[in-house]
Amino acid sequence: MSVHIKTRGGVGESIRRIDGQPKVLGQFEYASDLHRDNMLWGETLRSPHPHAWIRSIDVSAAQSSPGVRAVITGADVPGRKTFGLDVQDQPVLAFEKVRYMGEAVAVVAAEQREQAREALKRIAVAYEELPALSDPERALEADAPKLHGHGNNIIRTLKILHGDPDAKADVWVEGYYETGMQDQAPLGPEAGLAIPAEDGGVDLYVATQWLHVDQEQIAPCLDLPLDKVRLHLSGVGGAFGAREDLSMHIHACLLALKTGRPVKIVYGRQESFHGHVHRHPFRIWMRHGATRDGRLVNIQARLLADGGAYTSTSGPVIGNATTFAAGPYEVPNARLEGTAVYTNNLPCGAMRGFGAVQACVAFEGQMDKLATRLGMDPIELRLKNAMKTGSVMPTGQPIHGSAPVAELLSRAAAMPMPASEPPLDRDPMRLPGGAGNVGHGEAIKSGTGIALGYKNLGYSEGFDDSSEARVRLLREHSAPVAHVKTAGVEVGQGLNTIITQIARTELGVERVVLDPADTAIGSAGSSSASRQTMMTGGAVQLACQAVREQLDQLGGLANLDHPLEATRVYHHRVTRKLDENGQGDPHVTFAFAAARAVVEVDTDLGLVRVVQLGVVQDVGKALNPESVIGQIEGGSAQGLGLALMEEIELKDSKVRNASFTDYLMPTILDMPTVVSGLVEEPEPGVPFGAKGVGELSTVVVPAAILAALRQATGRDLYRVPVKPDDLIGLRTSPGYRRPPP
Amino acid sequence: MVVRVHVNGDWREAEIWPGTSLLSMLRDDLGLYGSKNACEQGECGSCSVWLDGDLVCACLVLAAQAHGREVRTVESLSPGASIHAVQEAFDEAGAVQCGFCTPGFIVAVADLLAKDPSPTEVTIREALSGNLCRCTGYEKILDAVKLAASRLQQSAP
Secondary structure (H helix, E strand, C coil): CCCCCCCCCCCCCCCCCCCHHHHHHCCCCEHHHCCCCCCEEEEEEECCCCCEEEEEEECHHHHCCCCEEEEEEHHHCCCCCEECCCCCCEECCCCCEECCCCCEEEEEEECCHHHHHHHHCCCEEEEEECCCCCCHHHHHCCCCCCCCCCCCCEEEEEEEEECCCCCCCCEEEEEEEEECCECCCCCCCCEEEEEECCCCCEEEEECCCCHHHHHHHHHHHHCCCHHHEEEEECECCCCCCCCCCCCCHHHHHHHHHHHCCCEEEECCHHHHHHHCCEECCEEEEEEEEECCCCCEEEEEEEEEEEEECCCCCHHHHHHHHHHCCCCCECCCEEEEEEEEEECCCCCEECCCCCCHHHHHHHHHHHHHHHHHHHCCCHHHHHHHHECCCCCECCCCCECCCCCCHHHHHHHHHHCCCCCCCCHHHCCHHHCCCHHHCCCCCCCEEEEEEEEEEEEEECCCCCCCCEEEEEEEEEEECCEEEEEEEECCCCCCCCHHHHHHHHHHHHHCCCEEEECCCECCCCCCCCCCCCCHHHHHHHHHHHHHHHHHHHHHHHCCHHHCCCCEEEEEEEECCCCCCCCCCCCCCCCCEEEEEEEEEEEEEECCCCEEEEEEEEEEEECCCCCCHHHHHHHHHHHHHHHHHHHHCCCCCEECCEECCCCCCCCCCCCCCCCCEEEEEEECCCCCCCHHHCCCCCCHHHHHHHHHHHHHHHHHHCCCCCEECCCHHHHCCCCCCCCCCCCCC | CEEEEEECCEEEEEECCCCCEHHHHHHHHCCCCCCCCCCCCCCCCCCEEEECCEEEEHHHCEHHHHCCCEEECHHHHCCCCCCCHHHHHHHHHCCCCCCCCHHHHHHHHHHHHHHCCCCCHHHHHHHCCCCCCCCCCCHHHHHHHHHHHHHHHHHCC
């Protein structure tokens, strides 16, 4: 057993980000900053219709347009015509049909960007419009148009049967809930630069979340072997799930290979709204049965996710939402049914929280309803049913790891309340409506809400997930230096800093250099699912330990006279798929969180001020505490956005607000103080006992804000984002309507 | 058309298409990539620069409008190997995650502190309400502004 000498800047310290300095100086190179001499600009023609036949495409005028070097349509794709993370059903460039507004139809490369844009206008596409399938319930009906020709519009449906799903209860409450389509809106747009190589292959520098899964999808479409398609990570300006699916990747490679020149593609903001997947809108029906003294007896849930036009990650998203639909509570009996369907809406896929967010809005709404029905304190009701280590999920999977649910809730509830301020003599900046100076505090009501939630860490349902790291320890200018290489993607979450801290702690060496992330090493898996600290952190730890053993044999750092190197792959424990009754062992492990929201509502104007958010999160062990708090605060802001303002508005599957003017996100005026609390109970079996921390605040904050707004207004708010109309009674809950058959 | 702009202390010129924004000229013609393009509508502040000393979104200014005028970008704040107090504070306070919004925030904060060396929290929030950050939730950005203000005041003569 090796003894760890405490090294400065190791795990547990809140060291600064290793990329902080270049980022504050404006010197950090993002994908949209890439450039080469002799570079062409690529632009994309997109469908104005959500659903149409493509009868013909005439590119002749575009090809002779000034500066144009290539025009490519679906007919020119040399290899497989479609791509996709799970099912390869999305056309590289639409052929025969378009299935959502903004679907890519053709791409152009030209000497100047403006020339490429002008050429797009000269491509003549003859569309024959079809009615759009816009409603996910309509998609289930037998006579609905079948968007992909086959059987039905169902992407995935699953049913979890637990205990006696028909068990009787003393008391029942029922509710219907909706969540809107949220955009990840990373500030860095989709961007990359493809450079043709002498060997007939291509090098793509790109902002992504997972280099190898991109490579696996790109190469068959280019009709090239994997080793001829080399991906290199460029600077990533945020991701939040939006970069799990391909965007400009194949297009830039096709144009580069056709022209023999480097091709850069950068999406504009409007284009970005159409160019990546979004958070699934959900419709959720739930019935909770309990004993009179407040023990959950039976939960019935039906969840319907709008997957949009193509499959993307709809399968795992509905899997997550359904397996978490009962919340972090012990319940002996349940029937949980989830379905994701195709529509002609924008394709939906990964976003921070990945199905757990939408489920939490519903099950926490139910817990508050149940508390009201029973005349119980909502915190007491939750404590009475809270999961703990050893509790069993409705899938039959026991919670083996740490599950400090009661402590999270108690700490969130006990956080100091914000100082109360009389509304009438306040600076209007501190009233709902704020800088708009619209109200003067006459009709202010306050509310406080609590939410609990949980989510899986890592990929689930039998996915063989791994990450590879190579560590090389050598002497440079007489000092020992560790070089670490992985394909792990730094999206802003702080992975590279954590890798550095782990290497310092394991090797006892202060100087750590990270080599560029690319496909020259094995896959690191995705920077998603709160998994990279565990997976790539775990791989770096294993590789460092192997080097450390070699070093110990040499007799320590003093005898380091030749480079030592080790490559290791980290696997998490094996998970299993669900059986036909939804039983199994699908998740690696879990993290839990509690949130408390304090709000004020101007009940005349329907305006909201969130006064304070408190989030207490189960983090296992904080490897960089300030960075963990940064994740909690940032995730809270995206949760507040979903609760109050963020929604892609669709009318007949057409997007109405694809810009930052019309799609509202929290500004610094909208965000309250976020009080973060960490519960550190090391998780057995994962490196350093550290749990992933990126998603949990986003899971619980929307439900907590919704609960606080219900308390402030007394209204049965059923949908996020909550709009002013909901708060003044112009839009009311449809009550509990029957789920579709 | 040829546009000539005094950028960060030097006269620079570029042959541009008349519809080119100042942001596009700075980035694509002059190679100053510190100012970022995230929304193209003046909503996010990622492209904040000074035009004749006024804080503007470079995406909303035509390059031709800047002809003969003085532009300062984020790159002007750290000449040589130096670092501006606002930049140091953002790094130290953990106000940077993906960092895409950071240069715009730093220009906006430097502008605020030049005008109001000890702003209240409400003033800070109002001054930065035109800058979007998608990663941090703004908490550590507020910390950074307060840290930078106190450092600048201590170092003031």
